[in-house]
Amino acid sequence: MAAFEASFAGALLDAAAPIPAAVAAPDTQTAARRFAVHRNNVVAGLVNTLRCRFPATEKIVGAEFFAPMARCFVSEKPPRTPLLAAYGDEFPAFIATFAPARELPYLADVAKLEAARTRAYHAADAAPVSAGTFAALDANAVGALRIALHPSAEIVRSPHPIVTIWAMNSGERPLAAVEDWGGEDALVIRPHLDVEVRLLPPGGAAFLLALASGQPLAEAAEAALADHAGFDLAANLAGLIGWGAAGKVIPPAMQQTD
Amino acid sequence: MPVISNLPARAGVGFKPAHFSDVLAAPQPLGFFEVHAENYMGAGGPPHAQLGALRERYALSIHGVGLSIGSTEPLDREHLARLKALCARYEPESFSEHLAWSSHGGVYFNDLLPLPYTPQTLARVAEHIDEVQTVLGRTMLLENPSSYLRLAESVIPEVDFLAELARRTGCGLLLDVNNVFVSAKNNGTDPRSYLEGFPLDRVEEIHLGGHAREADDAGQTLLIDAHGSPVADEVWTLYADVVARTGPVATLIEWDNDVPDWPTLVAQAIAAEKILAGAARASAA
Numbered sequence: 220m221a222a223f224e225a226s227f228a229g230a231l232l233d234a235a236a237p238i239p240a241a242v243a244a245p246d247t248q249t250a251a252r253r254f255a256v257h258r259n260n261v262v263a264g265l266v267n268t269l270r271c272r273f274p275a276t277e278k279i280v281g282a283e284f285f286a287p288m289a290r291c292f293v294s295e296k297p298p299r300t301p302l303l304a305a306y307g308d309e310f311p312a313f314i315a316t317f318a319p320a321r322e323l324p325y326l327a328d329v330a331k332l333e334a335a336r337t338r339a340y341h342a343a344d345a346a347p348v349s350a351g352t353f354a355a356l357d358a359n360a361v362g363a364l365r366i367a368l369h370p371s372a373e374i375v376r377s378p379h380p381i382v383t384i385w386a387m388n389s390g391e392r393p394l395a396a397v398e399d400w401g402g403e404d405a406l407v408i409r410p411h412l413d414v415e416v417r418l419l420p421p422g423g424a425a426f427l428l429a430l431a432s433g434q435p436l437a438e439a440a441e442a443a444l445a446d447h448a449g450f451d452l453a454a455n456l457a458g459l460i461g462w463g464a465a466g467k468v469i470p471p472a473m474q475q476t477d
Numbered sequence: 478m479p480v481i482s483n484l485p486a487r488a489g490v491g492f493k494p495a496h497f498s499d500v501l502a503a504p505q506p507l508g509f510f511e512v513h514a515e516n517y518m519g520a521g522g523p524p525h526a527q528l529g530a531l532r533e534r535y536a537l538s539i540h541g542v543g544l545s546i547g548s549t550e551p552l553d554r555e556h557l558a559r560l561k562a563l564c565a566r567y568e569p570e571s572f573s574e575h576l577a578w579s580s581h582g583g584v585y586f587n588d589l590l591p592l593p594y595t596p597q598t599l600a601r602v603a604e605h606i607d608e609v610q611t612v613l614g615r616t617m618l619l620e621n622p623s624s625y626l627r628l629a630e631s632v633i634p635e636v637d638f639l640a641e642l643a644r645r646t647g648c649g650l651l652l653d654v655n656n657v658f659v660s661a662k663n664n665g666t667d668p669r670s671y672l673e674g675f676p677l678d679r680v681e682e683i684h685l686g687g688h689a690r691e692a693d694d695a696g697q698t699l700l701i702d703a704h705g706s707p708v709a710d711e712v713w714t715l716y717a718d719v720v721a722r723t724g725p726v727a728t729l730i731e732w733d734n735d736v737p738d739w740p741t742l743v744a745q746a747i748a749a750e751k752i753l754a755g756a757a758r759a760s761a762a
C-alpha cells in the first residue's frame with residue numbers, strides 16, 4: 220500500500236511519468252485517461268489557486284503566459300500544507316527567476332504586493348490605534364515611543380511603479396500609459412475588513428520598516444530622512460494614523476507617558 | 478442508531494463568501510450551512526467574521542478536505558490541532574472528512590485521491606479515525622469518494638469497507654449520492670446495487686452536487702465530480718430512494734465552482750427539502 224501511494228503520488232505532478240501499475244482500468248488507454256483526471260485535478264486546481272491569488276499578475280501577462288508559468292511553479296514548489304491560503308507565498312520569488320518573464324522586471328514586485336494582500340486578508344484582527352489616542356500622548360515624550368505596526372501591515376518596496384501598475388490591473392484605476400516610471404513603495408493593510416493598498420510618500424517605507432523593527436519614533440524618523448531627504452514626519456505620522464497602520468503604542472519601560 | 482451529528486434533518490448549502498450579504502439579508506429556508514475547514518484556519522479577517530455571523534444564526538457543519546485520513550502515512554498532527562481549535566471555536570453540529578488521501582511525502586495534492594481497499598488499509602484508516610475522534614473529542618462522519626479508476630490491490634467492496642470502519646470506530650457516514658452515481662458510471666457498475674449494500678443506518682448526512690460529463694478519447698462517457706452545476710435528475714431520483722428508506726437526513730447542496738446566484742442555490746435546497754418532507758410524511762404514515 221505504501222508503494223502504491225508513492226507511485227501514485229510520484230506520477231501526479233510529472234506528466235511524463237508512467238501511469239502507476241496499480242491502476243487497473245479495463246484497458247491501458249482508459250487507465251491513462253482516468254489517471255489524467257487526478258493529474259488535472261491536482262495541477263489545474265493549484266494553477267487556479269494561484270490565478271485567484273494573483274489576478275493582476277495574470278492580467279498583466281495574459282492567461283496564455285500565466286498558466287504555463289504557474290504550472291512550472293506548481294511542479295517545482297507544490298504545496299507543503301493543506302492551508303492553500305498560504306500557497307504562492309514563494310511565487311513572487313519564482314517569477315523573479317523565471318527567464319521568460321525577464322522582459323517584465325516589475326512583474327515579481329506586483330506579485331509580491333498581491334501575495335501581501337492575501338496575508339493581510341487572513342491576518343489577526345486588531346483595532347488600529349486611534350487619532351484620539353495619539354492626540355493624548357505627551358508631545359515631549361513622543362520621540363521615545365515605539366509603535367508596533369498593525370498585524371496585517373506589510374511594506375512592499377519596488378524600483379518600479381508597482382502601486383500604479385497594480386491599480387491599473389485590478390480595476391482600481393483605468394488602464395493608461397504610466398507617465399512617471401519611478402519606484403513606488405506600497406503599504407498593504409487591513410485595518411478592519413477591507414484590504415487596502417496605499418502608496419507611501421518618500422521615506423515612508425523606511426519609516427514604517429524602522430518602526431516595525433522596534434526602533435523608537437525619533438530613530439525611525441532619522442532612518443527615514445537618511446533614506447529620503449524629502450521625508451515629512453508630520454505627514455507620515457498623520458498617514459500612519461489615517462491608514463490604520465499603527466497597531467500599538469509602546470511606551471519606554473521606565474517612562475511614564477500619561 | 479447512535480446520534481453522532483446534531484444537524485437538523487433538513488436541507489443546507491455550502492457557504493460561499495459571495496453569498497454572505499444575501500444570506501444575512503433575511504432568514505433563509507435552510508437547516509444548516511457547511512464550510513470547508515481549511516478555509517477558516519487563518520488568524521482573522523473576513524472569513525472568521527462571516528463564519529461567526531453564520532454560526533450565530535444557523536446550525537453548522539465543518540467539512541475537512543485536507544486531513545488525508547486514507548493515507549498510509551501518519552496523520553498531520555499540526556493539521557489535526559488546527560481542526561481541533563476550529564471545532565472548539567465554532568462548536569459545529571457535525572465534523573466530517575473523506576475516505577481518501579491528499580498528502581504524501583510532505584506534499585499536499587489538493588485532490589481526494591483513491592486508496593485500495595484491503596485488510597491492511599482498513600486497519601490503518603480505522604486507526605486514523607480513532608485518532609481524529611480522540612483528538613477532537615467528538616465522533617466524525619466519513620464520506621464515500623468519487624472514483625475514476627479501479628485499483629488492482631482492492632479486495633474489499635467499498636460499502637463493506639465503510640460499514641466495517643463505522644463498526645470499528647463508531648464513526649458515522651456521510652453519503653454523497655452524486656459520488657455514488659459518478660463512481661458507478663465511471664466503473665460500469667449499478668448505483669442502485671451500491672446503495673442497496675450501503676450501511677444506511679450509519680448515514681447522518683447526505684451530499685448532493687452536480688457533476689460534469691466528458692467523453693474520453695474512446696468516446697466513453699466520463700463523469701467528473703465537479704460541483705459546478707445543478708444536481709442531475711438521476712441523482713435526485715437516487716436521493717429520493719435513499720431518504721424513502723432512511724427517513725429525513727441532513728442534506729447538503731454542494732456548488733463550489735461557477736458559483737450561481739443565491740436564489741438558484743436556495744432553489745436546489747428547497748427541492749431537497751420537498752423530498753425530505755415527503756420522506757417524513759411516509760415514515761409518519
